[in-house]
Amino acid sequence: MAEFFTIAEASRLIAAKKLSPVELATICLERIKAADSILNAFLMVTEERAIADAKAAEARIASGTAKGPLDGIPIAHKDIYNTAGIRTTAHSKLLQDNVPAADSTVVRQWRDAGSVMMGKLATHEFAMGGPSFDLPWPPARNPWNPDHFPAGSSSGTGAAVAAGMILGGTGSDTGGSIRGPSALCGIAGIKPTYGLCSRAGVLPLSFTLDHTGPMAWTVEDCALLLQAIARHDPTDPASAVHEAPDYTLGIDAGVKGLRIGVVRHFFEDDHPASPATRMGIDHALEVFEHLGAEVREVKLSPLADYNAPGWLILLAEAYAVHEPWFKTHFNDYGELFRDRLALGGLIRASDYVQAIRRRRLLCLELQAAMADVDILVTAAQPAEAPKITEVPKWAMLDKPNFTIPFNVTGNPAMSVCTGFGAGGLPVSMQLVARPFDEATLFRAGHAYEMATEWRKKRPALVA
Amino acid sequence: MSEIDPTAFDALIAQTGLTLTDAQTATLRAAYPKLQTMIARVTEPLPREAEPALIFQAEIR
Amino acid sequence: MDEISFAARVAATGLRPKPEDMPKLEALVKDMDRAASLVRGPRSYAEEPLSAFRLPTP
DSSP, X not given: OOOOOOHHHHHHHHHTTSSOHHHHHHHHHHHHHHHHHHHOOEEEEOHHHHHHHHHHHHHHHHHTOOOSTTTTOEEEEETTBOBTTBOOOTTSGGGTTOOOSSOOHHHHHHHHTTOEEEEEEOXXXXXXXXXXXXSSSOOOOOTXXXXXXXXXXXXXXXXXXXXXXXXXXXXXXSSSTTHXXXXXXXXXXXXXXXXXXXXXXXXXXXXXXXXXXXXXXXXXHHHHHHHTTBSOOTTSTTOOXXXXXXXXXXXXXXXXXXXXEEOHHIIIIISXXXXXXXXXXXXXXHHHHHTTOEEEEOOOSOHHXXXXXXXXXXXXXXXXXXXXXXHHHGGGSOHHHHHHXXXXXXOOHHHHHHHHHHHHHHXXXXXXXXXXXXXXXXXXXXXXXXXXXXXXXXXXXXXXXXXXXXXXXXXXEEEEEEEEOTTSOEEEEEEEESTTOHHHHHHHHHHHHHHSSGGGOOOTTTO | OOOOOHHHHHHHHHHHTOOOOHHHHHHHHHHHHHHXXXXXXXXXXXXXXXXXXXXXXXXXX | OOOXXXXXXXXXXXXXXXXXXXXXXXXXXXXXXXXXXXXXXXXXXTOOOSSEEOOOOO
């Protein structure tokens, strides 16, 4: 099997003319051909476009006009990101013939940075209904064991990055859809601060909770991908006017002196996580302490107090988006999305308003709790990936999840792999920073990855 | 959370305007108590001055 | 919308108005329903709400 590259490594080799973008794209295309009939990560492989992009990158490198660290890097997009002239389906029968006229802002920004577009990736239907077996395309599977769930909704991105079919990809995160698949597929994924990256041209699930962001094999790669999209976009009404720092500049600075708060009650009491997940977090905290960070415990409101407004806002806003189609095409949706979202129609206006009042109080609570810590550590997922056939329809209502609290508050949050559980599938932790402090998140996550061995192991399916 | 009165649940369903099969209605009826638990968490009394997290701002030109 | 009595709709809100107030309330709600139907027209999913969630930038 061909070598695996991170974006940082490939970028250095490409710049030094030791690796050709065409050669790299070909390695990825071969991996897709070898493994995607099992993983279903792609809804569409844009091979011709990939080779054309790679040749253009190669020409730039040869002529000394390279665009930067993403030039010649193979990426792909979750199929809720509009791509000009390329089908964008949201993994749904309703949009199976939808061909947008223009790229979404993020797609355009990565294209302008010279990346090589490999195709469109599987998602849960409209970023919420999955894993579903009644849609025009099958659900993506976990490369560490294809009988298992890769999480969602950015399921194709998680699977494709872990399997080395792409070096990075887009995800979107409304209740954990970047961090969940990143955690269960054993990669890194960041939900940036709300407003940092544009949502324009991305199919909405819930306007005030939706975030766009990158997923990649390493934290450093996430930093490189985020750099190209962390900018104000006047076409997104929630876009922040904020100048992003150079994320790679201080990424090697280590964690000495960093104050880390662990939100232990989330994963020990509110939703007890598996022994492997807890052991992974405890080991990570030891690593951070060993590297010179100061670790203390932080208490927040119970996890369920964050989940309640999160899910009510999500369901109510998503229902408003889909209501017209629900009235005319209800039975064209897959069962999971249809049933889950129909609950949104039963939420009264006053309950929605109470939920957004709670939301402000929770934002203030988290802000106060982070006044004297730089980052928080907690779980990203309760355990290793379950079997893909054993994901309950009402999972989101049965037990509070660990990720939606930071969609509610808008803080940047990232999943980082902390090893493997008893079943051989990845476990992870979640790091959270203050708004717009992605740099500290990258610094901590990168220090942890450099101090541990987990980035050296790829799924047996492709290794 | 106490179970919702069946007539009140039927009224909520009717107000959606959706045409549901009996099985679809039964699925929602079974899940609704879980949603009610979440609603109860956000409808505990708040101080009157607790503002929503979403803001409307008039544009300055 | 399926036929459902106005009394059942009121009961679903948890409110218990006086019986003599019901006709007046029903007329008001009919007006409100008419107004609501105006905003339910087809619109692009890309049409964002006017209220935004904003975080303080550092």
